[in-house]
Amino acid sequence: MSEEAQPTTVSEAPRASAGIFRGLSGKLLLLTIVFVMLAEVLIFVPSVANMRIRWLQDRLNTVAAAAVVVDGLQNVELPRNVQDDTLMATGTKAIVIRRKDASRMIAAADMPAEIDGEYDTANFTAFAAIRDAFDTLLFGGNRVVRVYGPLGESDAVIELVMADASLHKAMLVYSRNVFFLSIIISLITATLIFLAINRMLIVPIRRMTTSMQEFSNDPSNPARVLVPPEGRDELAVAGQHLASMQRELQRTLKQQKSLAELGLAVSKINHDMRNILSSAQLISDRLAAVDDPVVKRFAPTLLRAIDRAVGYTREVLSYGRTTEAEPHRRFVALKPLVSDVAELLSIDPQSGIEFQIQVQDDLEVDADSEQLFRVVHNICRNAVQALTNHEAEDGRPRMVSVSAMRMGSVVTISVDDTGPGMPPKARENLFAAFRGSARSGGTGLGLAIARELVLAHGGTIALVEKPTPGTLFRIELPDRPVPLDAFRSKARH
Numbered sequence: 001m002s003e004e005a006q007p008t009t010v011s012e013a014p015r016a017s018a019g020i021f022r023g024l025s026g027k028l029l030l031l032t033i034v035f036v037m038l039a040e041v042l043i044f045v046p047s048v049a050n051m052r053i054r055w056l057q058d059r060l061n062t063v064a065a066a067a068v069v070v071d072g073l074q075n076v077e078l079p080r081n082v083q084d085d086t087l088m089a090t091g092t093k094a095i096v097i098r099r100k101d102a103s104r105m106i107a108a109a110d111m112p113a114e115i116d117g118e119y120d121t122a123n124f125t126a127f128a129a130i131r132d133a134f135d136t137l138l139f140g141g142n143r144v145v146r147v148y149g150p151l152g153e154s155d156a157v158i159e160l161v162m163a164d165a166s167l168h169k170a171m172l173v174y175s176r177n178v179f180f181l182s183i184i185i186s187l188i189t190a191t192l193i194f195l196a197i198n199r200m201l202i203v204p205i206r207r208m209t210t211s212m213q214e215f216s217n218d219p220s221n222p223a224r225v226l227v228p229p230e231g232r233d234e235l236a237v238a239g240q241h242l243a244s245m246q247r248e249l250q251r252t253l254k255q256q257k258s259l260a261e262l263g264l265a266v267s268k269i270n271h272d273m274r275n276i277l278s279s280a281q282l283i284s285d286r287l288a289a290v291d292d293p294v295v296k297r298f299a300p301t302l303l304r305a306i307d308r309a310v311g312y313t314r315e316v317l318s319y320g321r322t323t324e325a326e327p328h329r330r331f332v333a334l335k336p337l338v339s340d341v342a343e344l345l346s347i348d349p350q351s352g353i354e355f356q357i358q359v360q361d362d363l364e365v366d367a368d369s370e371q372l373f374r375v376v377h378n379i380c381r382n383a384v385q386a387l388t389n390h391e392a393e394d395g396r397p398r399m400v401s402v403s404a405m406r407m408g409s410v411v412t413i414s415v416d417d418t419g420p421g422m423p424p425k426a427r428e429n430l431f432a433a434f435r436g437s438a439r440s441g442g443t444g445l446g447l448a449i450a451r452e453l454v455l456a457h458g459g460t461i462a463l464v465e466k467p468t469p470g471t472l473f474r475i476e477l478p479d480r481p482v483p484l485d486a487f488r489s490k491a492r493h
């Protein structure tokens with residue numbers, strides 16, 4: 001089955017997406033970038049608040065260093081130009097040192113009328129720090145704020161009034177840096193995760209999907225079976241299962257192919273066999289007219305056997321299949337049927353094999369008589385063959401016995417022999433077509449046919465263990481269920 005021979009399968013099979021962001025790996029790459037960016041945002045929020053507080057503390061510390069010096073020069077007012085040029089250069093508008101008893105204005109320049117915010121760099125909550133940071137970031141830049149904090153280790157407080165433009169600018173620069181850093185980190189992380197996932201997941205998954213596609217295009221080609229991956233992780237185990245499933249499927253396909261071929265061969269043989277048997281039927285019809293006592297004795301059996309054979313072949317041909325036809329059930333007297341089987345088996349009197357029938361004359365089985373005949377015939381024939389091929393042991397009778405009894409609506413038929421017993425090979429493949437034969441010249445179909453026919457009657461067939469040597473088969477055949485309405489109307493009349 002080549003690819004050219006099956007173009008539809010190739011085009012219909014869904015294929016893994018080829019575009020980089022449509023495949024699983026591309027999606028994973030995008031998702032990783034998005035998630036790392038999200039994580040960076042979560043980290044950014046507290047870190048920008050922290051940066052702002054530190055910036056303000058630094059500013060306070062710088063100013064405090066100068067202020068302490070000025071404060072030391074008691075009663076000295078800084079010259080105006082020094083105040084403006086040095087302390088005020090950074091946007092600071094006023095510097096005050098507050099003590100418990102007194103406050104001192106160290107420097108002041110064009111004090112604005114209004115202060116937009118007040119911040120204590122020593123006492124603040126995390127929430128307030130975050131809120132103030134975003135407030136400055138989004139709306140700051142043109143405000144004047146008052147910032148205060150402890151003056152070194154002393155009780156004094158240093159306070160300064162300043163424009164927040166430089167703070168705003170520093171925060172913008174910080175945010176931009178964090179943003180670019182986040183992009184770089186997420187790209188590196190995403191690439192590393194992508195490479196790892198690609199190696200661990202995508203490559204094995206792709207190998208499996210490719211194998212599935214190739215296998216479905218050409219399932220009978222052994223080269224298309226996946227080479228099972230090694231390892232114990234989930235994907236390796238899935239791959240190993242896939243490979244064994246493909247091998248199993250291939251075996252089944254092969255078996256089905258040979259069964260289909262066999263079916264065709266059987267039909268052809270069956271067809272020609274019917275023709276030959278029909279001729280034999282015509283000739284044996286004439287035998288019945290011969291006036292010889294020996295011929296007269298055997299002719300009816302021969303005729304019935306040929307009639308049966310013609311019947312089977314016709315049935316198989318008319319159904320055009322190798323499975324059995326539906327049973328046509330009616331109540332059949334079992335004893336004459338078993339006698340017919342015994343007669344057809346034509347056991348050689350020299351062989352010393354005895355065929356016993358322990359069935360009551362009035363025992364009837366609800367079955368298709370032809371199919372029941374075939375079941376009993378196959379099982380009894382096996383028993384006779386086993387006994388014939390087996391050397392007689394001293395003192396042991398060579399016997400096949402068929403017994404039956406009815407219990408309520410179930411008839412149990414037992415076929416017991418004193419032969420060698422089931423060989424292990426036949427036991428392992430009991431009832432499996434073509435596999436169960438353990439004797440030369442056997443096809444291994446007899447028991448499989450018997451089982452199929454019994455199952456079609458809703459019955460069971462089993463090999464029963466017994467204490468003495470030999471083989472015992474037990475068949476249970478239930479009557480057809482009686483429809484309640486029919487039963488009631490029958491009971492009324």
Ligand SMILES: Nc1ncnc2c1ncn2[C@@H]1O[C@H](COP(=O)(O)OP(=O)(O)OP(=O)(O)O)[C@@H](O)[C@H]1O
Pocket residue numbers: 378382383384386417419420421422423426436437438439441442443444445446447448470471
């Ligand atoms: N009564 C028995 N005693 C010993 N072995 C038996 C008996 N019945 C069946 N077997 C074993 O079971 C195997 C399977 O039987 P089955 O009837 O399915 O196939 P077969 O007899 O080999 O071939 P065929 O298709 O011609 O009947 C036989 O080959 C035989 O070895």
Ligand SMILES: [Mg+2]
Pocket residue numbers: 378381382442445446447
């Ligand atoms: Mg057989």
